[in-house]
Amino acid sequence: xxxxxxxxxxxxxxxxxxxxxxxxxxxxxxxxxxxxxxxxxxxxxxx
Amino acid sequence: xxxxxxxxxxxxxxxxxxxxxxxxxxxxxxxxxxxxxxxxxxxxxxxxxxxxxxxxxxxxxxxxxxxxxxxxxxxxxxxxxxxxxxxxxxxxxxxxxxxxxxxxxxxxxxxxxxxxxxxxxxxxxxxxxxxxxxxxxxxxxxxxxxxxxxxxxxxxxxxxxxxxxxxxxxxxxxxxxxxxxxxxxxxxxxxxxxxxxxxxxxxxxxxxxxxxxxxxxxxxxxxxxxxxxxxxxxxxxxxxxxxxxxxxxxxxxxxxxxxxxxxxxxxxxxxxxxxxxxxxxxxxxxxxxxxxxxxxxxxxxxxxxxxxxxxxxxxxxxxxxxxxxxxxxxxxxxxxxxxxxxxxxxxxxxxxxxxxxxxxxxxxxxxxxxxxxxxxxxxxxxx
Numbered sequence: 346x347x348x349x350x351x352x353x354x355x356x357x358x359x360x361x362x363x364x365x366x367x368x369x370x371x372x373x374x375x376x377x378x379x380x381x382x383x384x385x386x387x388x389x390x391x392x
Numbered sequence: 393x394x395x396x397x398x399x400x401x402x403x404x405x406x407x408x409x410x411x412x413x414x415x416x417x418x419x420x421x422x423x424x425x426x427x428x429x430x431x432x433x434x435x436x437x438x439x440x441x442x443x444x445x446x447x448x449x450x451x452x453x454x455x456x457x458x459x460x461x462x463x464x465x466x467x468x469x470x471x472x473x474x475x476x477x478x479x480x481x482x483x484x485x486x487x488x489x490x491x492x493x494x495x496x497x498x499x500x501x502x503x504x505x506x507x508x509x510x511x512x513x514x515x516x517x518x519x520x521x522x523x524x525x526x527x528x529x530x531x532x533x534x535x536x537x538x539x540x541x542x543x544x545x546x547x548x549x550x551x552x553x554x555x556x557x558x559x560x561x562x563x564x565x566x567x568x569x570x571x572x573x574x575x576x577x578x579x580x581x582x583x584x585x586x587x588x589x590x591x592x593x594x595x596x597x598x599x600x601x602x603x604x605x606x607x608x609x610x611x612x613x614x615x616x617x618x619x620x621x622x623x624x625x626x627x628x629x630x631x632x633x634x635x636x637x638x639x640x641x642x643x644x645x646x647x648x649x650x651x652x653x654x655x656x657x658x659x660x661x662x663x664x665x666x667x668x669x670x671x672x673x674x675x676x677x678x679x680x681x682x683x684x685x686x687x688x689x690x691x692x693x694x695x696x697x698x699x700x701x702x703x704x705x706x707x708x709x710x711x712x713x714x715x716x717x718x719x720x721x722x723x724x725x726x727x728x729x730x731x732x733x734x735x736x737x738x739x740x741x742x743x744x745x746x747x748x749x750x751x752x753x754x755x756x757x758x759x760x761x762x763x764x765x766x767x768x769x770x771x772x773x774x775x
Contacts, residue, residue, distance in 0.1 A: 346521070346522050346523075346524060347521070347524075350521045350526065350527050350530075351518065351521045351522060353521075353527055353774040354517050354518045354520075354521040354527060354530055355518060356774065357514070357517070357527075357531070357767075357770045357771060357774055358514035358515070358517060358518055360766075360770060361510075361513075361514055361763065361766050361767065361770060362507075362510070362511065362514055364618075364619070364766055365507040365510055365759060365762050365763055365766060366504070366507045366508075367618075368507070368614075368615075368618060368619075368759075368762050369503050369504050369506055369507040369755070369758075369759065369762075370504070371614055371618070372500075372503055372611060372614070372758065373500050373501065373503050373504070375607070375610050375611065375614065376496060376497055376500040376503070376607070377500055379602075379603045379606050379607065379610065380497050380500075380599065380603055383600045383602040383603045383606065384600060385597075385598040385599060385600045385603075
C-alpha cells in the first residue's frame with residue numbers, strides 16, 4: 346500500500362463528493378427556477 | 393514431408409486452460425442473457441465475443457502470420473469505437489433520447505440522492521488504492537459503482553486500458569444484478585416502518601415544453617462552466633434529450649432511441665469482448681476488480697439509503713422520504729426504480745413509490761455522469 350496514493354485518493358474523494366453535491370444543488374435551483382419562470386399553466390393560457 | 397500437429401491444427405495445439413476458462417465465461421454470459429434475461433442486449437454480444445476471441449490465431453483479432461500483419465475486424469471496431477470513445481458517447485445520445493426528465497420536476501430535492509448514491513465510487517477508489525492499484529486504476533474500478541456502463545468504459549479507457557475488459561464486464565453484469573444486490577443492503581439498513589413510509593408526490597404536476605427544452609441546454613451550459621471535462625458525457629446525454637423534447641425532431645428522436653441505440657449496443661458489446669482475451673482477463677486483478685465492483689454497488693446503495701435517513705431527521709413528518717428511494721440514486725435506470733417500487737409494494741400493497749423512485753433514478757443518471765467527468769478532471773491533477 347502506497348500512503349501517498351491513498352492520501353491522494355482521500356483528497357479526490359473529498360473534493361469529488363463535495364463537488365457532485367454542489368452540482369446537484371445547482372441543478373436543483375435550475376429546475377426550481379425554470380419551472381417557476383415557465384410554468385405549465387402560463388403556456389396553456391398563451392395557447 | 394512431415395507436418396507437426398501444431399502446423400495442421402494450430403488452434404487446438406495452442407489452446408490453454410485459460411482459453412477454456414474464457415470460453416466458459418462467454419457461455420455463462422450468454423446463459424445469463426438468454427435464460428435469466430440479465431442485460432441481454434449487452435451480455436449476449438459480450439459473451440459471444442468472448443468465445444470468438446479466445447481461439448488461438450482467431451481471425452477476428454489482429455494476427456501476424458508469416459511476417460504479415462492481418463488486421464482483425466474486432467480490433468478495427470475497437471480502435472474506431474472504444475479507443476476514440478465514440479460508441480459510449482453515441483449510446484449517451486440514445487439514452488438521452490429515452491429519458492423523460494419531467495419526474496424530476498415533481499420533487500427536485502430527490503436530485504440530491506443522485507449525489508449521495510455515488511458514495512460507493514469514492515470509497516471503492518480508496519479501497520482499491522489500499523489493495524495496491526494505482527490512482528488511475530483505482531478511479532476506473534470505483535466508477536463501476538456508477539452502474540453506468542458507458543461512463544465506466546470512458547473512464548477506464550482513459551485511465552486503465554488494461555483493466556477495461558474486467559471493468560466493463562463488471563459494470564454491465566452488476567447493472568443487471570441490481571434486483572439481487574440492492575434489496576438485502578436496503579433491508580439491512582432500514583426498519584420495517586421506514587420501508588412503509590408513504591411519500592408525498594405531485595403526480596399530476598405538468599411541466600411546460602419550454603421548461604423541458606431549456607433543461608438540457610441549461611444543464612449543459614452549467615456543466616461546461618463548472619466541470620468542462622464532464623461535457624462530452626453530459627453534452628451527448630443532453631443532446632439526445634433535446635432531440636426528444638424539442639418537439640420538431642420526432643423522427644430523429646425515435647431513430648436515436650431505437651436504431652442508433654440498438655446498432656451501437658450490438659457493436660459496443662462485441663467490441664468490448666475483443667479485450668476479453670485469456671491473456672488479459674484470467675488474472676488475479678480481474679477477480680479483485682469484480683469483488684471491488686460489488687463493494688462499490690453495495691456502498692452506493694448504502695449511501696443513498698443512509699442519506700435519506702439523515703434527511704428525514706430534518707424533514708416534517710408529511711415530507712418524509714422512504715429511505716428505500718435513496719437507493720435509486722444509482723444510474724441503473726429504470727431497473728433500480730422498479731426494484732424499489734416492488735419492494736415498497738411488498739411492504740405495503742397500497743404504497744406506490746414508482747414516481748419518486750423514477751425521479752431519484754433520473755437524478756442518479758445525471759450524478760453518475762457528473763462523477764465520471766469529475767474523476768476525469770481530478771485524477772490527472774493529483775496524478
